[in-house]
Amino acid sequence: MKGVLLINLGSPDSTKVSDVRTYLDEFLMDERVIDIPYWKRWLLIKGIILNVRPKKSAAAYAKIWWKEGSPLVVISERFAKKVAANTKMPIALGMRYGSMSIEKGFKELADQGVDDVFIVPLYPHFAMSSTETVLVKAEEVRKKLYPNMKTSAIDSFYNDPLYIKAMSANIKKHLAGFEHDHILFSYHGIPERHILKSDTTKSHCKIDGSCCETASIAHKTCYRHQCFETTKAIVKELGLKEGMYSNSFQSRLLKDPWLKPYTDFEFDRLPKEEGKKKLAVITPAFVSDCLETLEEIAMEGKEQFLEGGGTDYKHIPCMNDNDDWVEVMNTWIDAWAKQ
Structure with missing residues (x-):
């Protein structure tokens, strides 16, 4: 059975400094985000940045936080819901960092009987700190938890x-x-x-x-x-x-x-x-x-x-969950399903 896993960046669970610190720890310790030797990255992140930046970042998040939660998460959820409404295939949403993990996205699909997953990193352009880290993490999860599951990924769509x-x-x-x-x-x-x-x-x-x-x-x-x-x-x-x-x-x-x-x-x-x-x-x-x-x-x-x-x-706001963008995603998903 085919299914789709949409993956975005992620977000802290709240604007609390502790939640922001947890999020930044996972994000900045990613070797494809800060690509320096582990010991240097550990000293830089754990020893310096996480002692200073979480408070500043928490204040920034507080300025843009919605009643429903993180704008990025809320918008991504709205988008996924609209996409799901226009296809019979199961659609799941995961985040590269944070509690709404890629693992949870895979589990949601697996629980519905999906064994063939179309992975869609929600990044138009390829970068090692965005698309690549998403695909690497998704493959790690698949190998560890769902070794019999088949996966494929969308190409970067910057000029589609x-x-x-x-x-x-x-x-x-x-x-x-x-x-x-x-x-x-x-x-x-x-x-x-x-x-x-x-x-x-x-x-x-x-x-x-x-x-x-x-x-x-x-x-x-x-x-x-x-x-x-x-x-x-x-x-x-x-x-x-x-x-x-x-x-x-x-x-x-x-x-x-x-x-x-x-x-x-x-x-x-x-x-x-x-x-x-x-x-x-x-x-x-x-x-x-x-x-x-x-x-x-x-x-x-x-x-x-x-x-x-x-x-x-x-x-100019991003496309977010506007109908044109939803239609584009459904077109790509339909084309993959017919392959």
Whole structure:
């Protein structure tokens, strides 16, 4: 029997500092998130970060928390419910980190008699700290608990025409009535070394401004290339003019070089250096609004941009559980079921 396991990032159980610490411990100790030797990671996370960051992060979560719970979890649940309503196949939801685990998702499907699972990491773009860690964890769970279960996974859908059309429709809807002179495509950042580590050719990726434009098998696992391709596709779909949009990367951690330009730097640069005063910000790396979009972009980003000289600012919500996005997912699921 076929079934689908949707997997998103995850969230703390509450805004309590203790719950946030537990969540951050699991998240940051993942070797594909902070990819340094275990002993260094242990000292950094256990000895430093978990003594400082949970309180700050808890305060940030408190600013965006809903009555029903974590926005990311609530939105993901609504999305899964809508997808399930449009298919006869069992649909389960799991999270890579936190109590709503991948293990629980597998068990929910297994209890319904599912022995063939379509795994859908809810990340449009491939990265070792998102798609890869989800697939590795899912395979660990399958081998340990459900060795006879068959699994397959969706390909990264960053340039899938259905995804692009749904994203573009969502953007167009939320831009209606908002006068803007620039659109910033803000993608989640990753360390530059992750790009090089994910390069299957071990020679193509150089992060030099040209490798992303040169055809290569390396693009299948290149987050940077895939982000730029998403922007190109949306720009074409919406008919945006050159100079009216740009890319940036947010949410960097530690002092290592991450993908540039940095979103927070752009909030200052755009109004001061380019005279862009009316900004719309899109976050195409996320399909569900979460801490990084609701607090970092919608709140902090707006404040920084206006303080930097901007006059008008709008955060474009993610697709969340809108009907277009639900229809796209059901189309992909139906296509898999027919294979």
